[in-house]
Amino acid sequence: MSDGRSGSSFLRRAFRHRSFVVGATLTAFVVAMALLSLIWTPYAPTAINIRRRMAMPSADHWLGTDSFGRDVLSLILAGAQNSLTVGVLAVGCGIVLGSTLGLLAAARRGWIEELVMRFADFTFAFPAILSAIMLAAIFGPSTMNSVVAIAIFNIPVFARVVRGSANAIWARDYILAARSAGKGSTRITIEHVLPNILAVIVVQATIQFALAILAEAALSYLGLGTQPPTPSWGRMLNEAQAMVFRAPFLAVFPGCAIAIAVLGLNLLGDGLRDLTDPRLSRQR
Amino acid sequence: MTPAPLLSVNDLRVALQTARGAVEAVRGLSFTLDKGETLGIVGESGCGKSLTALALMGLLPDGAVASGAVRYGGHNLLTLREQQLCDLRGNRLAMIFQEPMTSLNPLHCIGDQIAEPLQQHLKLSRRQARDRAVDLLDRVGIPNPRQRLDAYPHQMSGGQRQRAMIAMALACDPDILIADEPTTALDVTIQGQILDLIRRLVDDSGMALVLISHDLGVIAETVDRVLVMYAGRAVEAGPVREVFARLAHPYARGLFAAMPRIAPGQSHPRAPLATIAGIVPDLHDLPSACAFAERCSLAEPRCRVEFPPAVSIGPDHRAECWRTDQTLGTGTSP
Amino acid sequence: MPAFLLKRFATLIATLLATSVIVFLVLEILPGDPALLVLGIDATDEQLAVFRNQYGLDRPVLDRYLDWIAHLAVGDFGISYAYKTPVWPLIAERLLLTYPLAASAMLLTVVLALALGVYAAAQHNKPGDLAIMGISQLGISLPNFWFGLLLILLFAVNLGWFSAGGFPGWGDGILAAAKSLILPSISLAAVQAAILTRITRSSVLEVLREDFVRTARAKGLSRQAVLWRHVLRNALIPVITVIGLQFGNLLAGAIVVEQVFSLPGLGRLIFQAISNRDIEVVKAAVVLLAFTVVTVNFIVDVLYAVIDPRLKGRDV
Numbered sequence: 064m065s066d067g068r069s070g071s072s073f074l075r076r077a078f079r080h081r082s083f084v085v086g087a088t089l090t091a092f093v094v095a096m097a098l099l100s101l102i103w104t105p106y107a108p109t110a111i112n113i114r115r116r117m118a119m120p121s122a123d124h125w126l127g128t129d130s131f132g133r134d135v136l137s138l139i140l141a142g143a144q145n146s147l148t149v150g151v152l153a154v155g156c157g158i159v160l161g162s163t164l165g166l167l168a169a170a171r172r173g174w175i176e177e178l179v180m181r182f183a184d185f186t187f188a189f190p191a192i193l194s195a196i197m198l199a200a201i202f203g204p205s206t207m208n209s210v211v212a213i214a215i216f217n218i219p220v221f222a223r224v225v226r227g228s229a230n231a232i233w234a235r236d237y238i239l240a241a242r243s244a245g246k247g248s249t250r251i252t253i254e255h256v257l258p259n260i261l262a263v264i265v266v267q268a269t270i271q272f273a274l275a276i277l278a279e280a281a282l283s284y285l286g287l288g289t290q291p292p293t294p295s296w297g298r299m300l301n302e303a304q305a306m307v308f309r310a311p312f313l314a315v316f317p318g319c320a321i322a323i324a325v326l327g328l329n330l331l332g333d334g335l336r337d338l339t340d341p342r343l344s345r346q347r
Numbered sequence: 348m349t350p351a352p353l354l355s356v357n358d359l360r361v362a363l364q365t366a367r368g369a370v371e372a373v374r375g376l377s378f379t380l381d382k383g384e385t386l387g388i389v390g391e392s393g394c395g396k397s398l399t400a401l402a403l404m405g406l407l408p409d410g411a412v413a414s415g416a417v418r419y420g421g422h423n424l425l426t427l428r429e430q431q432l433c434d435l436r437g438n439r440l441a442m443i444f445q446e447p448m449t450s451l452n453p454l455h456c457i458g459d460q461i462a463e464p465l466q467q468h469l470k471l472s473r474r475q476a477r478d479r480a481v482d483l484l485d486r487v488g489i490p491n492p493r494q495r496l497d498a499y500p501h502q503m504s505g506g507q508r509q510r511a512m513i514a515m516a517l518a519c520d521p522d523i524l525i526a527d528e529p530t531t532a533l534d535v536t537i538q539g540q541i542l543d544l545i546r547r548l549v550d551d552s553g554m555a556l557v558l559i560s561h562d563l564g565v566i567a568e569t570v571d572r573v574l575v576m577y578a579g580r581a582v583e584a585g586p587v588r589e590v591f592a593r594l595a596h597p598y599a600r601g602l603f604a605a606m607p608r609i610a611p612g613q614s615h616p617r618a619p620l621a622t623i624a625g626i627v628p629d630l631h632d633l634p635s636a637c638a639f640a641e642r643c644s645l646a647e648p649r650c651r652v653e654f655p656p657a658v659s660i661g662p663d664h665r666a667e668c669w670r671t672d673q674t675l676g677t678g679t680s681p
Numbered sequence: 682m683p684a685f686l687l688k689r690f691a692t693l694i695a696t697l698l699a700t701s702v703i704v705f706l707v708l709e710i711l712p713g714d715p716a717l718l719v720l721g722i723d724a725t726d727e728q729l730a731v732f733r734n735q736y737g738l739d740r741p742v743l744d745r746y747l748d749w750i751a752h753l754a755v756g757d758f759g760i761s762y763a764y765k766t767p768v769w770p771l772i773a774e775r776l777l778l779t780y781p782l783a784a785s786a787m788l789l790t791v792v793l794a795l796a797l798g799v800y801a802a803a804q805h806n807k808p809g810d811l812a813i814m815g816i817s818q819l820g821i822s823l824p825n826f827w828f829g830l831l832l833i834l835l836f837a838v839n840l841g842w843f844s845a846g847g848f849p850g851w852g853d854g855i856l857a858a859a860k861s862l863i864l865p866s867i868s869l870a871a872v873q874a875a876i877l878t879r880i881t882r883s884s885v886l887e888v889l890r891e892d893f894v895r896t897a898r899a900k901g902l903s904r905q906a907v908l909w910r911h912v913l914r915n916a917l918i919p920v921i922t923v924i925g926l927q928f929g930n931l932l933a934g935a936i937v938v939e940q941v942f943s944l945p946g947l948g949r950l951i952f953q954a955i956s957n958r959d960i961e962v963v964k965a966a967v968v969l970l971a972f973t974v975v976t977v978n979f980i981v982d983v984l985y986a987v988i989d990p991r992l993k994g995r996d997v
Contacts, residue, residue: 141996187978188700188971190933199706200955200963271821280824281937285952300827300941302940307845313702318827406898429903444899449892453991454914461909464900486896515900543815653704 083334089327093320097147100140108133108141109292117310126316130298130306139320141294145206146324149289150208150275154268162264164218165225166256169233170248175206179226183219189276192285193215199287209288212274216224224267228260262339269332272276273325280321296321352379353555354403355414361398361579362408363630370630372398374579375415385549385556386589387553387566389602390576396559399576400527403557404442406431419523421663437464441516445528447508451500457484457511458496462519478549483514488544506537510544516546525557530565542569563606567591572663578628578638584662595642595666595674596657597621604623637669645646645670685992686983692966693979702973706745708964711921714738719762720959736760736961744946756966763957768965771950777850777970779837779946782862783928786869789925789932793874793957796882799916803908813878820875826935829868829941836864846943850944865942869934873927899909923979929974 077083100108105125112132120127126135168176195212202208232238233256241251282288283297291298296317303313361373365539375393402413405424412457418425420439429449436442443448460474461483471479476671477496484492487510489618500508509529516524526545530538546569549556550634560566567587574584583596594600604621625642634640642649643648647669655669668674704733708717713758717724724732724825733739737748752759801813843864849857867918888911897907901939947966954962986992 185696186928188696188975189703190929190974192933192936193967193970196936196951196955196963197704197967200708200958216878218994230700277824281826284824284826285937285940287955297824300824300830306708307830307833308838311838313835314830316831318824321824321827322819322822324825326819329818329822338857347803404804404899406895433901433903435901436898437902442899444892445897446892450896452893452897452911452915454989463897465904467901501991512896517897605697 066328073338075262077334080334080338083338084328086327086332089323090331091189093143093324093327094147096140096320097143100137100144101331104134104137104140106134106137108137108294110134117306117313120312124154125343126313127310129313130302130310135299135316138168138294139296139298139316142296143315144300144326145263145283145289145295146276146279148323149209149270149279151207153213153275153279156210156214157271158264158268161218161221164222164223165227166229166252167228168222168254169229169253176226179222182224186215186219189215191193192287195282195285195287197213204287204290206289206293209279209282212282213278213285216278217271217275220271221264221267222296224263225260228263232256232259262335266332266336266339269328269335273328273332276324276328338339348385353382353384353419355416357418357420358397359402359413359415359417361395361402361407362412362414363398363413365630365631370609372411373413373628374633376576376579376581377560378581380555380557382522382557383549383553384572385558385570387560387570387573388557388576389561389563389566391561391627393630394576395643395658396576397527400525400557403523403525404436406436406442422672427624434468437516437521437571438468438519439522440507440525441519441521441523442507442525442527443512443529446532447505447512448532449498450507450512450545453500455519456497456499457503461511461515461518468519475498476543478517480514483518483553484511486517486548487511488512489514490538499587505533506541509533509537509541513544513548517552517647518645521554525559527559527577528561529558531561531610538565552553563602571584575602578630578633582668583664583666584641585661587672589664591663593660593664593665593675595660595671596639596643597667597670597674598639600674637667643670664675683694685986689982693975696975697972698750701859701968702746702751702976703825704964704968704971705749707751708967709745709959710742713764715960718960722970725989736762753919758969759961761962763953763954763959763962768962771866772947772965772969773961775945775947775950777851777913778785778944779932779939779948781937782865782869782939782944782946783931785862785866786873786931786935787924787928790873790877790927793870794877794881795920797874798878798920799885799908799913801882802885802889810882813849814882817875817878820871821871823875825868825872826937826941829865830869831939832864832868832943846941848942848944861942862946865935865938865944868941873934877920877923880922881916881920884919888912888916889948896959912924914988918985921981921984925978928977928981932970932974946990 078120133137168179191212194215198208200304280297283295284301288294299317461480465471465476481492527626574581583599601623637650640646655667657670659666716729801810803986833845836843851858897911939946939948
C-alpha cells in the first residue's frame with residue numbers, strides 16, 4: 064500500500080465497514096464517558112448518602128444508587144476512567160517491552176530469538192490472574208497490581224506478533240538492498256521494519272485493550288486490583304453481588320458498561336484488521 | 348446417424364459472481380463425447396477450461412452458476428438432484444486434479460482414500476475395498492501396493508500421489524475420466540510417465556477421457572479430438588490430426604507457434620519461440636464481437652464489430668473466425 | 682517414542698522447572714522476611730529466629746529451592762504458616778471442587794463450540810451462521826463473573842431453580858454437588874465457547890477450501906459426508922491448540938467464578954491465604970495451577986501427534 068493517496072481511501076473504506084463503524088462508535092462512547100467524568104458527573108462519585116440507599120433508577124438518579132447511596136451513573140462514568148487508565152498503561156507496557164523483544168528477536172535471530180520465543184511460550188503458564196495473585200500476596204492489592212499483572216500477560220503476546228511480522232519484513236528484497244548499502248540492523252529496524260508493522264501492532268493493541276479491560280474488571284471484582292473508594296466497574300459488581308436479592312439492578316449496569324467497552328474494542332480491532340490486511344482489503 | 352453420444356454438452360455457460368459483478372467465464376460451449384473417445388480441451392489459464400470440467404462434475408465453486416445442458420445417460424446433469432449427482436460422481440464420472448500435493452487428505456492413509464469410492468458406490472466393506480485398492484495401486488504402477496496402502500500422502504512423491512489419485516478415479520470403472528491438468532505440477536520426467544499411464548488405462552478400459560491442458564504438446568499426443576478454448580468459447584475444434592494439419596483460428600495458430608519443439612523433421616528447431624501478443628481479456632469487459640480481435644494480427648474492422656461465424660474447415664473441424672481465408676491461405680471469403 | 686514427543690517432553694520438564702523457579706523467586710525471595718510478615722513487627726528477635734528455624738528460612742536460597750522442589754516432587758507442599766498444618770491436604774480438598782469445575786466447563790466449551798462452529802461454517806453466510814457469529818461476538822465481550830451474576834439473577838433470584846451459590850460437598854450425594862456446579866460451569870464456559878466457536882468456524886471454512894475436499898466430493902461423497910469424514914479432523918488441528926491454551930483461562934476463570942457462586946475451591950483458599958499472608962499456601966496453589974496449565978498443554982501436543990500422521994512419522 065502506498066501512503067500518499069491511500070489515506071483518504073482508507074477512511075472511505077473504513078466508513079463502509081460495519082464492524083469498524085460500530086466498534087469505533089462504542090469505543091468513542093466509552094472514551095467520552097471517561098473524559099466527561101474528568102470535568103463533570105451528576106453527583107460526586109464517592110458521595111455517600113445513607114438515606115438514599117439502593118434507590119431504583121429515577122429522574123434524580125438515572126441508574127439508581129448503590130448500597131452506600133452513591134449515584135450509579137456517576138460511578139460508571141468515573142469507572143470508565145479507571146478501566147481505560149489501567150488498559151492504556153498495561154497495554155502500553157506490553158507494546159513497548161513486547162515489541163522491543165519481538166524486533167530484537169527478528170533482527171538478531173539465533174539464540175536471542177530462541178530465548179524470546181521460549182519466554183513467550185512459557186508465560187502462558189501464568190494467566191493474568193495468577194500473576195496478580197502472586198503480586199497481591201506480596202504487595203497487597205492495588206491498581207498498580209492490575210497494571211503490572213496485565214502488562215506481564217501482554218508482553219509475550221506483542222513479542223510473538225511483532226516477531227512474526229518483522230521476520231516477514233526482514234525477508235523482503237528492499238531490506239536486502241538496505242543491508243548491502245551497509246545500514247546496521249538497528250537503523251533498518253527503525254526505518255523499514257517498524258513502520259511496516261505498525262498496523263499489525265495497532266490491531267493487536269486494540270484486541271489486547273479489550274482483554275485488559277476484562278482482566279481489570281475481574282481483578283477488581285476479586286479485590287486484587289483497584290481498591291475502594293476509587294470507582295471501578297469490577298468493584299461495583301463485587302458490591303452489587305452482596306445485594307443481588309435486594310437490588311438486582313445494581314448488578315446490571317456496571318456489567319453493561321464493561322460489555323460495551325469490550326465489544327466496541329473487539330469490533331474495532333476486527334474492523335482494523337480487515338481494513339489493514341492487504342489480502343482482505345480488496346474483497347471488502 | 349451415429350448412436351447418441353455418451354456425453355453431450357449444449358450451450359454450456361458458467362456465470363461467476365465477483366466483487367465487480369457477475370461475469371460469464373464459459374460462454375456457450377458445445378461438444379459431444381462418444382464412448383471411449385478422448386477429447387482434449389486446450390487454452391491459456393483463465394479461459395474457462397477448468398470451470399468447464401467442474402461444471403461437468405457438478406462441482407462448481409460457490410457463487411458459480413452453470414446453465415445450458417450437459418446430457419449424460421438420459422439426464423441433464425445441470426438440473427440433476429444433488430443425491431443423484433453424488434451417485435454418478437466417482438462412479439460413472441471421475442476426475443483427477445492438477446495438484447497431487449494438496450488433492451489428497453493428509454490425515455488419511457492412501458488405502459482408505461482409494462477404498463472410499465468403492466465403499467460409497469459399490470457398497471463394499473472396508474476390507475473388500477482395501478483389497479480392491481491393492482489391485483488399483485498395482486494397475487497404476489505403484490510398487491509394493493499392499494504395503495503402500497497404509498502410507499500417508501506426505502510419505503509419497505508427487506508422481507506417486509498422482510498415481511494414487513488416478514487409482515482413486517478408476518476405482519469404480521467410470522465411463523468418463525476428466526483429467527484437469529494432471530501433469531502440470533509434476534517434474535518433466537514424471538509428466539511423460541503419468542500421461543503414458545493415463546493413455547494406457549484409457550485404451551485398456553474403454554472409458555472416455557476429457558483431458559484439460561494448457562500444453563498443446565500434451566494434447567497432441569494423448570487425445571483423438573481437440574477443442575481450443577479462448578475467453579470461454581470453443582474457437583476451434585476437430586479431430587487432432589485434422590486440426591494440427593490445418594490450424595484455422597489465429598489463436599490456435601499462436602498457441603501452436605508458441606509450443607517448444609525439438610521433434611525431428613522441423614525446419615527450424617532452434618528458432619526463437621513465438622508468443623501471442625497482449626494478455627487474456629478481462630472477463631468484465633469482453634468485446635461483443637471476437638474476443639481475440641485485440642490480440643490478433645489478422646484482425647480487420649469487422650472482427651471488432653460482428654461476432655464471427657463457425658466456419659467449417661474440414662470433416663468435423665470448425666473454427667470461429669472471420670479470417671480463415673487468411674489463416675488457411677485459400678483466399679476465399681466464407 | 683517418536684522424536685517429536687521426546688523433544689516436547691524435554692520442553693515440558695524445562696517449563697515446569699522454570700515455572701517453579703519463578704514462583705519460588707517471586708513468592709519466597711521478593712517479599713522479604715516471611716517471619717516478619719507472619720509474626721509482625723512486634724515480634725522479638727528470638728521469636729523470629731525460632732520461626733525461621735522452624736520453616737528452614739535461615740538456610741541458603743539454593744538449598745531452600747532444591748529442598749522445596751524435592752518435596753514438591755513427592756507431593757509435599759510444605760507447612761501452612763497460618764494453619765500450622767501441611768498444605769497439601771488443604772489444597773487437595775479444594776481441588777476436588779476446582780478441577781471438576783474447570784473440567785466440566787472445558788467439556789461444555791468444547792461440545793458447544795464444535796457443534797456451533799461446524800454448523801456455522803456449514804451454513805456460511807446464511808442466517809444460522811450470522812446469528813451464531815453475532816451471539817459469539819457478544820459472548821466474547823462478556824466478563825465471565827458478570828455472566829455468572831446474571832445467571833444467579835435469572836435462575837436463582839427470579840426463577841428459583843438453583844441456589845445462588847454454595848457447595849454441599851461430594852459426600853452428600855454426587856447429584857446435589859453436580860447441580861451446584863451447573864451454573865458456575867455455564868458462566869465459565871460461555872465466554873470460552875464463544876471464542877472457540879469462532880475459531881472452529883474459521884478453521885472449518887479454511888479446510889473446506891482445500892483441494893482434497895473437492896477430491897472427496899468428486900468421489901461422490903455428499904457435503905455432509907465430506908464434512909464429517911474429511912473436513913472435521915483436519916479442522917480440529919488448530920482448534921485443539923486453542924483448547925489447550927484456553928485451559929489456562931478456564932482455570933484462572935474458575936478462581937473468579939468460585940467467588941461469584943461462593944464455592945469453597947482453590948480460589949477461596951488462595952484469597953484467604955493472601956489476607957493471612959500465608960505465603961506457603963499461595964506458593965503451593967500458584968505452582969500447582971501453573972503446573973496444571975503446562976501439563977494440559979503437553980497433553981494437547983500429544984493429542985496432535987495422534988491426529989496428525991505427519992507429526993507421528995517425523996523422525997529427525
